[in-house]
Amino acid sequence: MNETPKPNSFRSGPDEDGRFGIFGGRFVAETLMPLILDLQGEWEKAKDDPVFQKELADLGTHYIGRPSPLYFAERLTEHLGGAKIYFKREELNHTGSHKINNCIGQILLAKRMGKTRIIAETGAGQHGVASATVAARFGFPCVVYMGATDVERQAPNVFRMKLLGAEVIPVTAGHGTLKDAMNEALRDWVTNVDDTYYLIGTAAGPHPYPEMVRDFQAVIGKEAREQILEAEGKLPDVVIAAVGGGSNAIGIFHPFLDDEGVQIVGVEAGGRGLDGVEHCASITAGSPGVLHGNRTYLLQDNDGQILEGHSISAGLDYPGIGPEHSWLNDIGRAEYVPIMDHEALDAFQLLTKLEGIIPALEPSHAIAEVIKRAPKMGKDQIILMNLSGRGDKDIFTVGKILGMGL
């Protein structure tokens, strides 16, 4: 081993106050401070506890179905005529997305902490379904807050949550999307501090959530790194993932951050274009601010009021982003680019027809970026993309836009 120590590792954050550079932190009401300090203590103990790690790994294997496959998208590669395209197939996980990785981890923590009630927020409903699933598996009552707009556009997931025994509470404030659901979940938590565990679905919020959710999701990147080395004998040239709050993205990015030659690309929802307010490109078109417990890039006006944003994808329809992404952007380790609604929709259809995989609208944004980049790259180069969720939940939305009778 001639490994030299790397004092400038990109993987050592956050610091003890939960900061990634100026981003992150613990911007919460006093009522919640003792709770997040308890959570941090429990998480630090669990991280080093072999019993916890074994239970997590066993559930990963036998309940989630890990490791998820790494798939060479032969026909898409041929069609685009450039770099070889590999998908990390997180959509094949139990419940159909990467969200379950985090939910299994956090429900084990909730159990350790003696909590008896689970609350969660959800946008696309994938995190709501994953939360309802682990709540059913471990026998917890579960309340899911979901924006009223999302309840409508993600109806199949609402039905799944209800079947799993969760109570789904539609939130009508604002545009009725993920931001509003998160506000309402925080209000519930601040009211029910004694018995309730708040299962945050993305790598955002007050410390320790961004770090903890990242660590639960980093299994994606760890597996993918081994799998691509096995398949190709080398690391990918580019790793691409869609970013809303950014948990699937940080999960696949993190194990590659210290691999110098690997380019990291996060894809934000460009919505109907970056000129107006109908997008969710927090990094590309936003500025640093404080919301939902952390400092990060936000869509906001010049009075510091948060804007609503827009995306065709409910999972990306959030005016902020996880703090570690903000930091990775500012230090130049990762690049963030927007993809418009219509580009994502085209990518959704192309992948469905060429590979027989119906992707969710969220990773369809990442696919659209792959479609842009692959033809410009050499045939010996490799793109690794996180196919973070399946599209069954989106078929009604897409069908309506395409004018198809269902």
Added chain:
Amino acid sequence: MTARMDARFAKVKAEGRPVLVTYFMGGDPDFDTSLGIMKALPESGADIIELGMPFSDPMADGPTIQLAGQRALKGGQTLAKTLEMARKFRETDADTPIVMMGYYNPIYIYGVDKFLDDAIASGIDGLIVVDLPPEMDDELCIPALEKGINFIRLATPTTDDKRLPAVLKNTSGFVYYVSMNGITGAALPDPARISGAVSRIKGHTDLPVCVGFGVKTADHAKAIGAAADGVVVGTAIVAQIAGSLTKDGAAGPDTIASVATLVKGLATGVRAARLVAAE
């Protein structure tokens, strides 16, 4: 502690009663009406004013205050206008302490130094910023204290004896004890429990302890005031404003007068509080 805050607590203490702290949302439903409400508060018996700064995502507030913030923002309120409101109020009232209350992001975007300078120039005496716990004191609390503005902290039932010293460390002006966990505007808790909590906090600080969350009537004010140095009323005032508006959310003919009536009742309550305590 600013001279105004000191003087007000001393004056009220000499009267042998708790202070009445009244909250309203700056700019609800419009700037002029809201300024009228602000001026009516001390005239009706309020001792300290909490001036709400509207925010699009008030995560610790119940529906009543959320809606007030939305009305204010829709009416064009900004942080700059909320400061202007305080400045206009100071033209006719040099004595009533003003505490600005809200969330951090609008201040962060305005710029912390510029905000503090403008706040001092506008006659602001204190700040309550809900999403800045002691762990975040470097952001605003320390700079505010250095410039001579009180940073008033919320203590809650989850703030145990272990945590209380950290919460009180950089607190000045008064301690705002939130008498229950939860969002603003929920039900009133048991006065006996409040009394215990206030004694517990007083074991750690010489600052006055004001109690809020759930106080709606003169009787509540009397009961809570018996156990504390001050009573904070917010949601009841905001609800009174909401109830007085026209169908399309504009100021009604008696918006200001009805708030004045409510506050006069509450003022009667705090003035009777020590009689209860003496029983």
